[in-house]
Amino acid sequence: MTNEVANQPAARLWELFNVFAQIGLFTIGGGAVMLPFIQKAVVEDKRWLNDEEFADMLAITNSAPGAFTINASIYIGYTQRGLIGSTAAMLGMVTPSIVIILILAYLILQGQSVEWLQQFFAGVRPIVAALLLDAALKLRSTMVKTKFDVCLLLLGLAMLLLASINTVLVIICGAILGVLYPRIRRYRQAEHLPKDDPTVSKTDAKAEKEAD
Amino acid sequence: MQILLQLFLTFVFIGILNFGGGYAMIAFIQNQVVDVHGWLTLQEYTDMLAISQSTPGPVAVNTATYTGFKIGGLPGALLATFGLVVPAYFIILGLMYILRHNPDNPLLRQIISGVRPMVVALTAGSAILLAFENIGSFYELVLFLLAFLLLRFFKLNPIILVSVFGIWGIAYANIFV
Numbered sequence: 001m002t003n004e005v006a007n008q009p010a011a012r013l014w015e016l017f018n019v020f021a022q023i024g025l026f027t028i029g030g031g032a033v034m035l036p037f038i039q040k041a042v043v044e045d046k047r048w049l050n051d052e053e054f055a056d057m058l059a060i061t062n063s064a065p066g067a068f069t070i071n072a073s074i075y076i077g078y079t080q081r082g083l084i085g086s087t088a089a090m091l092g093m094v095t096p097s098i099v100i101i102l103i104l105a106y107l108i109l110q111g112q113s114v115e116w117l118q119q120f121f122a123g124v125r126p127i128v129a130a131l132l133l134d135a136a137l138k139l140r141s142t143m144v145k146t147k148f149d150v151c152l153l154l155l156g157l158a159m160l161l162l163a164s165i166n167t168v169l170v171i172i173c174g175a176i177l178g179v180l181y182p183r184i185r186r187y188r189q190a191e192h193l194p195k196d197d198p199t200v201s202k203t204d205a206k207a208e209k210e211a212d
Numbered sequence: 213m214q215i216l217l218q219l220f221l222t223f224v225f226i227g228i229l230n231f232g233g234g235y236a237m238i239a240f241i242q243n244q245v246v247d248v249h250g251w252l253t254l255q256e257y258t259d260m261l262a263i264s265q266s267t268p269g270p271v272a273v274n275t276a277t278y279t280g281f282k283i284g285g286l287p288g289a290l291l292a293t294f295g296l297v298v299p300a301y302f303i304i305l306g307l308m309y310i311l312r313h314n315p316d317n318p319l320l321r322q323i324i325s326g327v328r329p330m331v332v333a334l335t336a337g338s339a340i341l342l343a344f345e346n347i348g349s350f351y352e353l354v355l356f357l358l359a360f361l362l363l364r365f366f367k368l369n370p371i372i373l374v375s376v377f378g379i380w381g382i383a384y385a386n387i388f389v
Contacts, residue, residue, distance in 0.1 A: 022371065024268055024269055025268050026268060026370070026371045026374050026375070027268055027269070027374075035335060036363075036370050037370050037371070040369070040370060055328055055331075056311070056324060058328070058331045059324045059327040059328050059331060060304070060307050060308070060311065060324075061304065062327065062330075062331050062334065063307075063327055064300070064303045064304055064307060065227070065228060065229060065230050065299070065300070065303060066227055066230050066272075066296075066297075066299060066300035066303065066304075067230065067270035067271075067272050067273060067300070068270075069269075069270050070270060070273070070297055070300050071300050071303075071304050074300060074301060074304045074305070075304050075308060078304075078305060078308060083305075086301070086304075086305070090297060090301075093269075094269065094273055094293060094297065096268050096269060097267065097268055097269025097270070097273045097274055097277065098269075098273070098277050098289065098290070098293055100267050100268060100269070101263070101267060101269070101274050101277040101278050101281070101289075102277060102281060102286070102289060104263055104267065105277070105278050105281045105282065105289075106281075108259075108263070109282065114263075116382055117263075117267070119381050119382045119384075119385040119386070120378040120379070120381050120382050121378070121381065122381045122384075122385065123355070123377045123378050123379070123380045123381020123382070123384065124374055124377050124378045124381060125346040125352075126346050126347050126352040126353070126355040126356040126359070126377075127355055127356060127358075127359035127373060127374070127377050128342055128346065129339050129340075129342040129343035129346060129347065129356055130356050130357075130359035130360035130363060131359070131363065131370055131373070131374075132335055132336075132338055132339035132342060133336070133339040133343075133360060134360065134363040134364055135335055135339075136332055136335040136336035136339055137364070139331070139332045139335060140332055143328040143329055143331060143332045144328075144329050144332055149325075149328070149329040150329070152326065152329035152330060152333070153329040153330075153332055153333050153336075154333075155333075156329065156330045156332075156333025156334065156337070157333045157336060157337055157340075159333075160333060160334065160337035160341075161337055161340060161341070167334055170330050170333065170334065171327055171330050171331075171334075173330070174326040174327045174328075174329065174330030175323040175326050175327050176326070177326050178322045178323050178324070178325045178326015178327065179319060179322045179323055179326065181322075181326070182322060
């Protein structure tokens with residue numbers, strides 16, 4: 001986290017604005033849909049964040065209130081150019097929405113038809129799921145490493161899809177289990193748990209490493 | 213003037229309590245904008261949601277801009293949107309400050325390590341929910357599979373993908389139907 005901009009020059013302000021304006025312009029439907037676009041621009045093209053930093057950014061911006069995309073633009077802008085950078089990125093993110101909504105609000109309040117927009121969206125709607133699926137598969141390599149991570153992922157999916165539990169509770173549940181897990185492991189080891197299972201001790205070592 | 217201040221403060225309030233992103237908060241924004249203040253009728257709010265979903269940007273931002281414009285013109289639109297974004301600044305920069313000053317704090321690392329897989333779950337979960345919601349015909353299934361193939365194996369830029377499929381949508385509606 002501390003030396004993420006040390007090995008390359010910081011982004012220019014117009015560049016921050018421009019990149020997030022493009023993201024803001026092309027992500028229809030809001031929320032998580034923007035994730036693949038941000039990932040492509042920030043990690044793959046501009047290399048402002050590496051995979052680990054991107055994973056931290058996602059964990060934090062998803063835990064905070066507010067639209068994830070606004071949070072992400074503020075966070076990423078700040079890592080590049082501090083407060084001014086976060087403002088440039090955030091303004092880039094909201095400018096396309098504001099301009100388009102203002103035009104549409106004007107047209108609609110005048111009583112005009114915006115049917116072509118619905119037609120455009122009819123073509124885009126089925127592929128939004130494909131965009132998200134691709135993003136989830138890309139995220140998996142940095143965000144899901146241990147067996148415990150896989151369990152959390154499956155638990156999260158079950159909570160969302162089978163029980164329709166609020167996303168905030170899913171995040172909080174992950175945070176609590178993340179804190180409890182190393183403690184339970186240590187406790188069970190101290191309680192003379194037989195160490196005959198090689199896979200257990202292997203993941204143990206990993207978990208201990210992460211915890212310390 | 214008073215109504216502009218009220219708009220601004222209402223959207224600051226929505227920004228603070230807007231947990232779980234756009235869709236989770238649709239009911240809460242509706243409560244504030246339709247029930248409490250009566251700025252939009254329920255019909256207008258529903259139409260606005262449909263527009264939000266077919267235009268770029270977070271639903272909350274679109275709602276703020278639309279409501280602000282209807283109530284207070286251009287200044288209203290900008291103030292409402294600004295109000296929505298202000299709390300995010302303090303919260304995100306505050307969280308970043310805590311993380312940067314305690315990069316090796318074990319408790320923070322454990323919380324983040326627990327949240328990370330859940331973010332993947334949220335992304336995969338919304339992909340699955342959107343697939344069920346938006347893929348209702350064979351034609352839509354073909355579009356979905358084609359898009360997934362182009363992304364996964366040909367690494368096509370998502371921006372190009374959305375443009376092409378959107379223009380195809382207009383062409384399809386006007387030429388073939």
